[in-house]
Amino acid sequence: MAGEKENVLGITVKKSEDFSEWYNQAVLRAELADYAPIRGFMVIRPNGYAIWEKIQLYFDKVIKGIGVRNAYFPLLIPKSFFEKEAEHAEGFAPELAWIESKGQGNGPEAEERVAIRPTSETIIYDSYSKWIRSWRDLPLRMNQWCNVLRWEVKQTKLFLRTREFLWQEGHCVYAAKEECDREVRLILDEYRKLAEDVLAIPVIAGVKTDSEKFAGALYTTTIEALMPDGRALQMGTSHNLGQGFAKSFGLKFLGENGKEQLPWQSSWGFSTRLIGAVVMVHGDDKGLVLPPRIASHKAVIVPIVFGDSKEVVLAKAKQVANELEQFNVFVDGRDNYSAGWKFNEWELKGIPLRIEVGPKDIGKKQVVVVRRDTGKKEFVPEKELKRRMGEILDEMHKDMFAKAKKFLDSNIVEAADYPSFKKAIEERKLVSCWFCCEAEAEGKIKEETGATSRCIPLDWKEGNGKCFFTGKPATKKVLFARAY
């Protein structure tokens, strides 16, 4: 019976040979998600949702620490709201799902037409306009964890691009631009920490060009990661919305000087696509490799049973699991599966460490610890296990990050002209180049190469260069890539 299942359990293609198929199989077979009966939608299964919960737990604490409070705003947004901020309206119109009829036959005539939120700026700022009166009400910082819907026409992909997804959207209001700018960056840096320190995914933080900024924003900052197939993935964005939404939605406040003023606003979000990034960046031919800090279970204990050792081994396995309670370790004590089958299953599902407990090890008062990412085995004395396990998990995080960082760094190339740019894009690189940042040029580049500008990295200084595409003077170096 184990043999039978083994055939369908594993991933049948190599990550290096058919990345897209490998990804789909990894997500489906590790039971992170499944396809839904409606095209472009997905079901997030418990293994996948547990990762989202870990991300939420971490980040919710971060934002509460900086004074953000959670709230919940309606799913449906009136048509007139989309029309108030022109750029925003234009940006989202193609992706809206409108409600046709409601309840007992009331058609759209009966009440104003409504659409499912693709993002909530408009409906939140309508409320803010009622709540904000004076400078004492500022800064106002709120966030919501919710579902949003964008009726994508592009090919959808589990976690990375689905018509409905889960996310957090933060919405803050400030009296002054400087404060708004500062917190836009603060959030971006928290996103960077989430990606790097929790998910072990290195990112490049930067500012979007005008063509790629959020519809209605003054400017957009972003963190971008590089996937193994050479495509960039936007991991989170933090926008300074300027005063445009405030103007459109009637937000104003009485300043300390007694004068009525327009506030400054920010919004920021990341979504369940982060789960897809984790799979892509860290997974291997055997399946998932979960970064230790988001793994619900840091280790699985597999009892190695020979002859009549079963009872002794199982008892020891349970004792070890109890001692490692802080790591949420569990024993796979199933009778009807071989140890090898269990190894395969938990490798597929990406549990960071496997602990083997066998009769010989018991005699030596030790266990075997195997790292999922490297397969490295280590004999650890029982006495030292708790301490050593913490260390191994930390080493594993660092090594996983370092490996991904090396890949990122070694795939950034410079291009001074369009031919070398095109060559680099074909070679699936992140391409760094002086760019005039004109929208028309960017449009043509996208059309001809499929590459989009990802960001103007924050840590790159302005200078004087020549645009690789138009030959015009350029002050900024921009990163381009094909993207998810």
Added chain:
Amino acid sequence: MAGEKENVLGITVKKSEDFSEWYNQAVLRAELADYAPIRGFMVIRPNGYAIWEKIQLYFDKVIKGIGVRNAYFPLLIPKSFFEKEAEHAEGFAPELAWIESKGQGNGPEAEERVAIRPTSETIIYDSYSKWIRSWRDLPLRMNQWCNVLRWEVKQTKLFLRTREFLWQEGHCVYAAKEECDREVRLILDEYRKLAEDVLAIPVIAGVKTDSEKFAGALYTTTIEALMPDGRALQMGTSHNLGQGFAKSFGLKFLGENGKEQLPWQSSWGFSTRLIGAVVMVHGDDKGLVLPPRIASHKAVIVPIVFGDSKEVVLAKAKQVANELEQFNVFVDGRDNYSAGWKFNEWELKGIPLRIEVGPKDIGKKQVVVVRRDTGKKEFVPEKELKRRMGEILDEMHKDMFAKAKKFLDSNIVEAADYPSFKKAIEERKLVSCWFCCEAEAEGKIKEETGATSRCIPLDWKEGNGKCFFTGKPATKKVLFARAY
């Protein structure tokens, strides 16, 4: 300026005189929620959402402890799914919101018609039918925290009846009816504990009559509370769905005996209406009274400043707040508001305890602790504060529960015939009576009195009585009331 605000801050009607208006003002002015721009929708503001988070935190731990895992299923459900289980379809059809057009003009012709979930049985069981193969996959226990939409035609009311609301919906699958029955009751008992031990709201647990059961269920269990205006409020329901959905959605499993079998299913849920119940049951003319176990901040410290004592008093207040960190206590150190104004504000918002720190108290090494529910003042030596505060919060919980329990118990009356039933309903009582449980009788009673059967309480034994309405033999005593 304080004076100005004071006029609009407080609640302008008495709870005993205009309960409905009092409730709306309490919710709005304590900033738990606000009306949304679309009729029948609401915005849950941070003060309200914080209560929901406390409820989630508590209950999520409970269900994980019994093996339930969280997941997330799509917002939209195909039309054909609603049609598979006939009773279910009929029950929800009047409240569905259908999607009209999506994205770039694709009308409903392009793909199957879809509606926003009013509950997720159908779409979840479609997935379950793919995931469940053998007895080894059972029991399967999942839950999702999400938004649902029911296009109510009844008058909506903040938290209690809104077209969109947040809830949890649990969906379990079992091999045997007995196991399903047992866990349906287990969840109901966890709901009872949540209501009573966390929200301090006493409830009656029982089974719904067939007329009031969930559309498509074998039977529905419920916990019912009594609001101060004599209306019952359903606080949570736990359904045994029987095998009907399994049949309709093709769920089956290979039993240990090697034969294909239909599984048994349960579903269970409670929603953000619990927040409305908390306001109604515990609030008073000054505003909210939060049960201590769901209050984010267990106490506010108000510094009482005379003359030049400001620095000393503020320093002491902060010191006390630090010592009470585990209770998430904060200092209201605002300059431009009087102590009296602060008292009013935190009473309106329902913070369980107020701690006053003044120059005299500092001299005596004590603070004043004032309970929100009773207004009772207590001088507590600084040294004993941490311990004593825990005690006071526990006493407060018990007293709030006891008060509500007394109200509930004293408002249950017996009725042997229809005239006395009608009189009791007019007097806003929970009416206990022998009832034949026939749907037609129940329909007439509802039509003529506005009362519905709330439940057949679990702790009442079956017997032999005469139906108060039809005069037919009746084996069950049923509770009736007007309800939210």
